[in-house]
Amino acid sequence: MKGDEKFCVNTVSRFTKNPLCLQKAVALFTSYYQHNIPGMFFSVPVFLSLLWTLLKADIIADVLSVLCVALAHKIVPTHEFLLALFTCVREKGFTSGVPRLLQLTYKMASENLMLSLDCFDGVRNIPEFQQIIDPNVPDCQRPSVSDGVPISCSLILAHVIVEIELCTQQEDWCCLGKAFRSVCTPCQHPSQVERISGHVAVALLSKTKDNLSVPFAAFAETTCPTEDPNSLLMGFIGRIGVSLMQRYHKTQQWAKGRSLMEVLTRFKINYSMQRGLFANEDGGSRCNLITLAAELFFLGGSLEGALQTLRESKWFVSSNIWPCKEPDLERRSRLLAHLAEKASHRDALEVLRNLPGIQKPNDQVDISKYTPLFNTHLQVCVDRLVLPVASDLAYLMLSRKVPVDGAVLQALLHKLGKQNQWQRARELFGRSLTAGHYPAVSAPAEFMSLIVPSQLGEVELALTFEMFITVNASFILPLPEMTPATFNIILKRSQESEKEYLSAGSRLLSAALIPQPNLEVHYITVNSSQEQVFTLSVASALRWLRRNQMWANKLWSEFIK
Incomplete structure (x- = not known):
């Protein structure tokens, strides 16, 4: 008979009309559909006719058997039949069928099949159910419908699912x-x-x-x-x-x-x-979830909400418990790049500082890819004279070995000097030296000559003078105040034109007037390489050193080993 659905349906229909064959109809229906899925010959009218005939004959056990088989294929009767079934069970006291009826009700609701609150009201009115949900009865003493879940809890679950549907509609x-x-x-x-x-x-x-x-x-x-x-x-x-x-x-x-x-x-x-x-x-990783939350804020028009979300998570990226994958890091990086473009300068610095791989090295992240982003923000800060932020950003780039645009760095140092922010200028210049940004600057201790490249600006030259004097303090300090000794300064040529080189000489002379007290620098000759040579008065260096030695020694010794 397997596969012969048409024969099965026709036979069930014929047996349903004969009260003496009702049980055969049930056996045939349940046997076939326990092993076969409903096909093109399945008949809802025949199914409902069988249920109604069994209900009118008060054969509740067989009603439940047919429902159980049908439910396995997500086939349910009409609301009218279910209400009639609940009413029959309640009025005629078929207590033995209550647990199984509740089990089927729960399954129908949990499978998200259509039920109405009227159905559940019918169940509530069953006296046996009232006893089952009595709060004075411990859960362990209540009958179970499935998987060890007490009937009362199961019915509550089923009822909640239907209430969810009703709440949704309303x-x-x-x-x-x-x-x-x-x-x-x-x-x-x-x-x-x-x-x-x-x-x-x-x-x-x-x-x-x-x-x-x-x-x-x-x-x-x-x-x-x-x-x-x-x-x-x-x-x-x-x-x-x-x-x-x-x-x-x-x-x-x-x-x-x-x-x-x-x-x-x-x-x-x-x-x-x-x-x-x-x-x-x-x-999904925790990193990705935090990124998604920040994106919802940001793309919803709340930059501050996005930043606050990241701050509250302490800019979390990964941990042993919550690892993340490379796509998660790339997504976070893209978001932070967008935030940096829109945020205030100080907030943007905070964002850049928390890019993946910046605070903690990460094998999955090549931080060199951030170079354009960092330099763009640095350029904006310099152009808009937001110098404290620009300095902090430059410090960050140097410390994390993110390449700094030399022209922007030079412009920043120049503006720091002109704005009289000498402490920041000195620290930035020192860190730049340590990072290898000025390889042509040569100021070895106990060496009577200073070599400087011609492309240095006034502020950079003035800072170089300070550094040179400080590292030679042990030689200068024992000398008398009016010593005639001098240091040589050689202005190294680069690729510039003769006019630009001569201009560099003028900058060097102007730079000597920046330190307080001023330094005495004089042009004296051109060497065999056609490079300008100047002298620095040791007496003027001594005057400067005596006034500035305490802070100068502490600062410059940190960068010149």
Whole structure:
């Protein structure tokens, strides 16, 4: 008979019309569809006719057997039949069928099949059910419908699923929150609550009359205010939030995404350590989830919200417990690059400082790719005279070995000097020397000659003089105040024109007037390489050193070993 569905349906239809053959109809129907899926010859009218005939004959056990087989194929009767069945069980006292009826009711609801609240009202009115949900009866003494879950809990789960549907249709999100709270009890196993949470997430994503509204807001208002942040309820609300976050991001509903994030933040719902409720959301790293949250804020028009999200997470990227993959790092880097473009100069510096691989080395990140981004921001800060930020950014680049544009660095040093920010200028110049930015500057200790490249600007030359004098302090200090001794300064040629080289000589003379007290520098000759040679009066160096030795020795000795 396997595969002969037409024969089966016709025979069941014939047997149903003969009261003496009803049990044969049940046996044939259940036997066939236990081993075969409904096909083109399956008949809903025949199925319903069999159920109604059995119900009128008060053969409840066979009704439940037919329902059980049909439910395996997600086939359910009409609401009218279910109400009639509940009424029959209640009025005629078929107590033995109550556990199985509740089990089937739970399965129908948990499979998200269409049921009505009237059906559940019918179940509530069964006297045996009233005894089952008596709060004075311990769970362990209640009969079980499936997987060891007490009947009362199972029915509550089924009823909640139907209430979710009703709340969705009525857009009553506060009521939905109350229904969800009712199921998050110690009675329920986490797997059951997870299933309900999935239904809630789908409900909260449903289309509403007001397309801009975010149902999660009213839902959270009802469920969150009095809850312990570490409670089971808050954990699953966090997971619901994650599912909504991912859906809003995927569908580019940025305004809704931002509103959702504002609610999650306001109620301190911990979403960053949660996973979504659906299979295609599981396995995302914490880094990626935080990035996604910040993107929802940013693309929703809230730069500050995005920054605050990252700050609250302490700019988390990865850990042994929460590792991340290379695509997660690339996504974070792209987001931070966009934030740096829009943020204030100081906030942008904070963003750049927290790019993956900058704070902590990461084998998955080549930080040299950040070079254009860093230099662009540095150029903007220099052009707009935001010199403290520019200096801090330059320090960061030098310390992390991110190449600094030489022309921008020179412009920054020049402007620091002109703005009388000499402490920053000295520290930046010293760090630049250490990082190898001025290889042509040669000022060895106890050597009577200073060699400087002609491309240095006035401020750089003045700082070079300070450094040269400081490193030769042990030679200078014992000399008398009016010593006639001098140091030689050689101005090295580079690729510039003769006019530019002569201009460099003028800069060198002007640079000697910057330190306080001034230094005495004089042009004396041209050497065999056609390079200008100057002399620096040791007496003037001695005067400068006596006034500035304390801070100069501490500062320059840090950079000149």
